Amino acid sequence: RYKTIAKETAGILKGEYGHTPVPVNAALQARVLEGGAPVTCRPADLLKPELAELEADVRRQAQEKGITLAGNAIDDVLTVALFPQIGLKFLENRNNPAAFEPLPQAEAAQPVAKAEKPAASGIYTVEVEGKAFVVKVSDGGDISQLTAAVPAASSAPVQAAAPAGAGTPVTAPLAGNIWKVIATEGQTVAEGDVLLILEAMKMETEIRAAQAGTVRGIAVKSGDAVSVGDTLMTLA
Secondary structure, eight states: OOOSSOOOHHHHHTTTOOOOOSSOOOHHHHHHHTOOOOOOOOOOOOGGOOOHHHHHHHHHHHHTTTOOOOOOHHHHHHHHSSSSSHHHHHHHHTTTTGSOOOOOOOOOOOOOOOOOOHHHHHEEEETTTTTTEEEEETTTSSSEEEOOOOOOOSSSOOOOOOTOOEEEEEESSSOOEEEEEOOOTTOEEETTOOEEEETTTEEEEEOSSSSSSEOOOOOOOOOOOOOOOOEEEOOO
């Protein structure tokens, strides 16, 4: 339990969101503080003024990418501040309908064709004491044929065994967007090292190495959307 602590949870333990209704777990707090002191003042008083710097950065990127900002530019600045990756993509494609899903169109109701009842073949497969038999029943209900059913050959393809030494895949524990890839190709990591940061529902989750190894085949980059179980990289 608490092997991985989300960034936001660590912030609560550090006091970055203000005082909690009840005291926090002292051991967990000491773990995230790492020798530091918790925040005891009003957390917002510790924030540096960033709006002017962010507005200048948004205007610079808009000029470089040919983005037309809204008449009240502060609206676009706040959009990027709240959604740094998606917000900028939105501004870049705001006037490009092809970049978004089309509006749903009302479809004319189509009459549902009445399914025809298939004609009874009179041939059935029944199972008696674990054995399957094919029987043919006449219109009068008499059984005119009884033969043992021949099992059909399986058509499922045989899964190839994973090649030896291919490494252990690091998969996404939840769906979201890749916030930052920290590990690099060929880097040697220890168990517990942070490999990348995944953002989901405005929360950042650190993806750590479950074992020591060498990073191989990084399959994602910052801004990519991933689903549960997707392979992010491999540890060899």
